[in-house]
Amino acid sequence: MSPSIAVLQPTEPAREAVSIRQGPSLITARSVGIDLGGRMVLDRIDLELRGGEIVTLIGPNGAGKTTLARVLLGLLRPTRGAVTRIPGLRIGYVPQRFAVDPTIPIKVTRFLTLGVRARPAAIASVLAEVGASHLANRPLSALSGGEFQRVSLARALIAEPQFLMLDEPVQGVDYSGEAQLYALIGQIRDKRGCGILLISHDLHIVLGASDRVICLNRHICCEGVPETIAAHPEYVRMFGREAGRAVGIYRHSHDHEHDLSGAVKDAACCADHTHD
Amino acid sequence: MIDDFLVRAALAGIGVALLTAPLGCFVVWQRLAMFGNSIAHCGLLGVAIGVLLSIDLTLGVIVVSLALAMLLIGLQGQKLLPQDTLLGILAHAALAAGLLAATWVGGTRLDLMGYLFGDILAVSRADIAWIFAGVVMVGGAMLYLWRPLLSMSVHEELAAAEGVPVGVVRAAFMLLIAFTVAISIKIVGILLITSLLIIPAAAARAFASSPERMIVGAVLLSAIAVLAGLGFSVQLDTPAGPSIVLMLTALFALTVPLLMRQGAR
Numbered sequence: 379m380s381p382s383i384a385v386l387q388p389t390e391p392a393r394e395a396v397s398i399r400q401g402p403s404l405i406t407a408r409s410v411g412i413d414l415g416g417r418m419v420l421d422r423i424d425l426e427l428r429g430g431e432i433v434t435l436i437g438p439n440g441a442g443k444t445t446l447a448r449v450l451l452g453l454l455r456p457t458r459g460a461v462t463r464i465p466g467l468r469i470g471y472v473p474q475r476f477a478v479d480p481t482i483p484i485k486v487t488r489f490l491t492l493g494v495r496a497r498p499a500a501i502a503s504v505l506a507e508v509g510a511s512h513l514a515n516r517p518l519s520a521l522s523g524g525e526f527q528r529v530s531l532a533r534a535l536i537a538e539p540q541f542l543m544l545d546e547p548v549q550g551v552d553y554s555g556e557a558q559l560y561a562l563i564g565q566i567r568d569k570r571g572c573g574i575l576l577i578s579h580d581l582h583i584v585l586g587a588s589d590r591v592i593c594l595n596r597h598i599c600c601e602g603v604p605e606t607i608a609a610h611p612e613y614v615r616m617f618g619r620e621a622g623r624a625v626g627i628y629r630h631s632h633d634h635e636h637d638l639s640g641a642v643k644d645a646a647c648c649a650d651h652t653h654d
Numbered sequence: 655m656i657d658d659f660l661v662r663a664a665l666a667g668i669g670v671a672l673l674t675a676p677l678g679c680f681v682v683w684q685r686l687a688m689f690g691n692s693i694a695h696c697g698l699l700g701v702a703i704g705v706l707l708s709i710d711l712t713l714g715v716i717v718v719s720l721a722l723a724m725l726l727i728g729l730q731g732q733k734l735l736p737q738d739t740l741l742g743i744l745a746h747a748a749l750a751a752g753l754l755a756a757t758w759v760g761g762t763r764l765d766l767m768g769y770l771f772g773d774i775l776a777v778s779r780a781d782i783a784w785i786f787a788g789v790v791m792v793g794g795a796m797l798y799l800w801r802p803l804l805s806m807s808v809h810e811e812l813a814a815a816e817g818v819p820v821g822v823v824r825a826a827f828m829l830l831i832a833f834t835v836a837i838s839i840k841i842v843g844i845l846l847i848t849s850l851l852i853i854p855a856a857a858a859r860a861f862a863s864s865p866e867r868m869i870v871g872a873v874l875l876s877a878i879a880v881l882a883g884l885g886f887s888v889q890l891d892t893p894a895g896p897s898i899v900l901m902l903t904a905l906f907a908l909t910v911p912l913l914m915r916q917g918a919r
Binding site for chain 2 (some may be wrong): 394448451453455469471473476478479481482483484485489492493509517518533537
């Protein structure tokens with residue numbers, strides 16, 4: 379039985395428009411390999427990221443998702459192969475959720491301008507864009523998970539990036555906040571036309587918001603549009619077998635599903651958190 | 655001029671507060687306290703080498719501290735041992751070697767207690783010159799490194815992705831710590847110097863609403879503690895270095911309820 383995948387927004391009619399909107403190639407990886415002391419963390423990765431396109435990268439823990447992001451950003455030099463970015467490419471980066479050391483007294487507006495200088499009007503506009511205007515004067519360490527992710531997104535946007543790298547942007551965000559954040563990411567792409575790479579361990583919602591899904595487990599297992607990826611043999615091999623341990627393992631888009639015992643069913647791919 | 659030595663001590667103390675407190679905030683933010691401590695522990699080795707080579711002792715300490723800092727910077731990527739274990743090993747080895755070397759080359763000429771616990775009441779004009787030259791140099795470097803340093807204190811990867819050369823900036827910052835510790839050792843001594851980096855920053859956190867305010871607060875609290883400790887020491891004839899550290903600790907203790915209230919919010 380192929381896993382049921384809920385599509386968050388009706389993306390079907392938009393599909394054609396999206397592919398037309400897709401811009402030039404911004405980042406290209408050619409048979410990239412990362413060798414950490416004899417262990418291949420990433421192997422033969424070929425990847426092309428374009429403007430205007432949302433690509434979702436999924437894979438289990440330890441699949442090398444964040445490592446790949448770091449290679450694409452230029453923070454890590456590949457052992458093999460090469461990554462090319464178009465000259466002068468402005469990349470906005472939202473790293474995996476991190477705790478800001480509470481000993482650093484820093485407010486949201488200040489956090490936004492740590493990397494680039496920006497006028498107050500630009501700060502206000504980017505905060506409004508992510509729905510975080512009311513957080514401008516809050517200390518960074520006092521934000522909730524969802525607030526923090528919005529602020530991180532604002533920081534990534536402030537330099538007018540052509541490409542956004544979002545590493546687990548909904549981590550630590552509650553379920554309704556999750557859906558809102560994904561909708562926001564879609565809006566940002568529509569409005570700004572930037573390319574987006576979205577790293578996720580969460581299959582069901584992400585799939586709806588993205589144009590292309592790449593399954594990574596040290597190498598690229600499979601790649602495709604959201605609607606077909608779930609039927610891909612490699613995908614089933616990667617996520618399906620574990621999923622078979624419980625019935626109806628995938629959450630649907632509207633809410634958690636509960637099994638007969640009342641336990642929340644969870645996506646087996648989300649091996650890093652369980653509901654019991 | 656009965657109080658000439660007191661004026662010198664006060665000047666030196668304020669200079670050291672200006673030097674250590676701002677750097678100390680970044681030490682706290684970047685969790686480099688252990689690093690500062692290790693650098694301090696090699697101070698005595700620097701003194702011994704200074705005596706051996708007949709050079710200015712402060713210069714000897716600076717050279718050895720910078721050398722150890724560079725060694726530690728080079729060893730940052732090592733995976734053989736946890737970083738703090740390695741720092742601990744080097745610190746104590748350096749201290750032991752320094753104690754042996756100091757007794758060997760210095761004999762009775764060296765005031766060992768003075769180097770271990772500081773002797774602010776014995777600072778010379780040359781010491782004060784070193785300290786204020788240090789304030790200008792370290793202050794200038796900090797202003798130059800300000801934005802990248804702050805950015806990487808908040809999130810190193812993010813700073814790196816935004817183009818901050820984090821390796822270079824951190825190495826520069828570690829050298830600044832080494833230099834600062836080396837020229838401040840005379841005041842509170844090898845065993846207590848780290849407290850001048852950390853305690854003012856920790857105490858200032860309770861009031862601070864921005865990184866800059868935390869630094870200003872740390873400098874003020876540090877200067878107050880230095881002067882109060884000095885007064886305490888003169889009145890009650892206690893060692894000056896430990897008196898200053900206890901004053902700092904008392905100031906910090908006063909801010910703890912405030913910190914706890916912030917934490918509970």
